[in-house]
Amino acid sequence: MIQASAPGKLYIAGEYAVLEPGHPALIVALDQFITVTLKEAKKQGSICSSYSNGISIPWTRKNGKFCIDERENPFSYITKSVSIVEQYLQELNYDLKYFDLTVESELDNKDGRKYGLGSSGAVTIATIKAMLTFYNIQYTAELLYKLAAITHLSLNSNGSFGDLAASSYEGWVAYSCFNREWALDYMTHNNFSISQMVTEKWPQLMIQQLSAPKDLRLLIGWTGSPASTTFLVDQINDEQNDMNGFYKQFLIDSRACVNQLIQAFKDDNIPMIQECIRSNRELLQSLAKISGVDIETQALTDLCTSAEKANGAAKSSGAGGGDCGIVLFNQQDEILPMINEWRQHDIVNLPLQVYRNKNTNHQPIIWEEEA
Numbered sequence: 001m002i003q004a005s006a007p008g009k010l011y012i013a014g015e016y017a018v019l020e021p022g023h024p025a026l027i028v029a030l031d032q033f034i035t036v037t038l039k040e041a042k043k044q045g046s047i048c049s050s051y052s053n054g055i056s057i058p059w060t061r062k063n064g065k066f067c068i069d070e071r072e073n074p075f076s077y078i079t080k081s082v083s084i085v086e087q088y089l090q091e092l093n094y095d096l097k098y099f100d101l102t103v104e105s106e107l108d109n110k111d112g113r114k115y116g117l118g119s120s121g122a123v124t125i126a127t128i129k130a131m132l133t134f135y136n137i138q139y140t141a142e143l144l145y146k147l148a149a150i151t152h153l154s155l156n157s158n159g160s161f162g163d164l165a166a167s168s169y170e171g172w173v174a175y176s177c178f179n180r181e182w183a184l185d186y187m188t189h190n191n192f193s194i195s196q197m198v199t200e201k202w203p204q205l206m207i208q209q210l211s212a213p214k215d216l217r218l219l220i221g222w223t224g225s226p227a228s229t230t231f232l233v234d235q236i237n238d239e240q241n242d243m244n245g246f247y248k249q250f251l252i253d254s255r256a257c258v259n260q261l262i263q264a265f266k267d268d269n270i271p272m273i274q275e276c277i278r279s280n281r282e283l284l285q286s287l288a289k290i291s292g293v294d295i296e297t298q299a300l301t302d303l304c305t306s307a308e309k310a311n312g313a314a315k316s317s318g319a320g321g322g323d324c325g326i327v328l329f330n331q332q333d334e335i336l337p338m339i340n341e342w343r344q345h346d347i348v349n350l351p352l353q354v355y356r357n358k359n360t361n362h363q364p365i366i367w368e369e370e371a
Helices: 078-091 119-134 141-154 162-169 180-185 229-242 246-266 270-291 298-309 336-344
Strands: 002-013 023-042 044-050 057-062 065-067 097-104 172-176 206-210 216-221 313-316 324-330 347-352
Touching: 002 119, 002 162, 002 246, 002 270, 002 324, 023 119, 023 162, 023 246, 065 078, 065 119, 078 097, 078 119, 078 141, 097 119, 119 141, 119 162, 141 180, 141 206, 141 229, 162 172, 162 216, 172 229, 172 246, 180 206, 180 336, 216 298, 229 270, 246 270, 270 313, 270 324, 298 313, 336 347
Parallel strands: 044 097
Antiparallel strands: 002 023, 023 097, 023 172, 044 057, 057 065, 172 206, 216 324, 216 347, 313 324
16 A cells, blocks of 8 residues: 655745746645555556545546546546556556555645645645555656646646645745746647656746745634635736736736745845745735736735734735735744734634655756756
C-alpha cells in the first residue's frame, strides 16, 4: 500500500497578475493535506473519496487507456492525473497495473465547505506522487509540478498553476507562470510526448523556495463564504479590454511590488514585507473598483481593518470574493484583540502553519530574464 500527501496553499501576494507569464506571486504551503492511498488491484480498479460521498467508483482500461464512466465521475482532477501519469509511464515502457485509490482531505471544514486552500492542486499533486511511488519512480518537485500543470491544462484550467507550485515545492514559494501559449502549442503536436515535455525548459516559468524571517508570523482568517476562483478570473478576463489601459499598468505595478516583496524576504526585512503586502492590497482594491469584480468582500475588509489596528499587514488571499484573508505580523505583536474582533464578525482564525519538509531542498527554476 502506498500513501502520498500534498499540502494546501494560500496566495500571499501577486493575485491576478500572476495569470500573465513572467509576473510573480508569493504563495505559501500550509500544514493541511490531501492524502492519496493506492493499493494494487487485479482486473479493475476503484476510486473513493469524500468527493463521491465515500462511494467507491470502478474504473478499467480500454485499448490500454484509463477509462471511467463519466456519468459517475465526480473527481475530474484525480482521473485526469491518472490518465496523464499513465501516458507518461507508457512512454517510459512501464507495464500498467490496476489499483484502488482512496482520497482523504483536510482542506474542508466539518460541514464539507472548502477553506479555499487549493484542494484541486493538492489532490493533483498527491495523486501524481502516489502513482510515481507505486511504480518506484524517483521524482523531483519540478517533475510533480510539470505533470500536474499538463493535467490542469488538459482540463482547460484558467488558473496560474501557482497552487501546483506550492503543493509540490512547499514552504514559501516565489512563482511566475510559464507561457501558456507555448505549452498548449506543444501539447497539440501529433507526436506530443509528456516524457519529452517535462524535460524541456518552460518559457518564463520561475519557482523558488524562500526562507521567511524568523520573527515573521502568518495568520489566516476564514470568512466562511466560499468563492469560485474560476468564475472570478473569468470576470477579470472579460473586463480587461474595457479598463482603458489600467490593466497593463496594474501588471507593471504588481510585478514591481512582488519583486520588492521577494527581495524583502531575502533581506529578512519584516517592515518592508508588511509595506509590500499593504501596497498589493491597494492594487487589488483598485482592480476591483475599475473592473466591478468583488475581490475584497465586506468580511475581508473587516478582517483587514482589525488586523491593521493590531499592527498587522493584511489583504485578501487568492481571487478574493470570500474564502480567506492573510495577515503578516512581527512575532512580538499582540494578536488577541484582532482575533476577538474577528470572532465578532464571524471570521474564523485558522490554526495553520507554514509547511515545508526540512529534509527536502528543491532545485529552483529561474527564468533567464529574472536570473
